[in-house]
Amino acid sequence: MYDTILVATDGSDAANRAVDHATDLASSFDADLHAIYVVDTTRYGRPVLSETGGILGELEGRGEEILEDVTARSDVDVTAELRSGRPDEEIDSYAAAIKADLVVLGNRGLESGPNEHLGSVAERVVRTAGRPVITA
Known part of the structure; x- marks a missing residue:
């Protein structure tokens, strides 16, 4: 049923x-598993991030750590992808590039309030993805 699954992560619960x-x-369907972390450069703006030097590097380093954690705790092989930009657009772009059959992501991320049932990134991915999406 699924040959390629993409999971998006920001390290949130x-x-x-x-x-x-x-x-x-991925284990059940013997599918390829890809994980993506997107540094949200739209939140701060790329010019601000590049001017402050180490901030972008720190954000990318955090993403790498989160992706390493995904790889370490998964019982299947994981292809990790670190990108920068608008998260929903980068998730959709990568899903298209790898021809993902399914996208899995949290129902809300680190910046969502406790009363939000669906965060803004999850909502945009669900609304615009050209493939099935599961939120957890």
């Missing part, structure tokens, strides 16, 4: 649930 779910699905 919801994203960690998504990683667990995506790993289980």
Whole structure:
């Protein structure tokens, strides 16, 4: 049913649930598992991030650590992808590039409020993805 699964993560509790779910699905369907972390440069603006020197590097380093954690705790091989830009656009672009059959992501990320049932990135991915999406 699924040959290629993409899981998006930001290290939040919801994203960690998504990683667990995506790993289980990949194992069950013997599917390729890809994980993506997107440094949200739209939040701060690329010019601001590049002017402050180490901030972009720190954000990318955090993304690399989160992706390493996904790889370490998954019982299937994981292809990790670190990107910068608008998260929903980068998730969709990468999903298209790898021809993902399914996208799995947390229902809300680090910046979502406790009363939000669906965060803005998850909402945009669900609304615009040209493939099935599961939120955890």
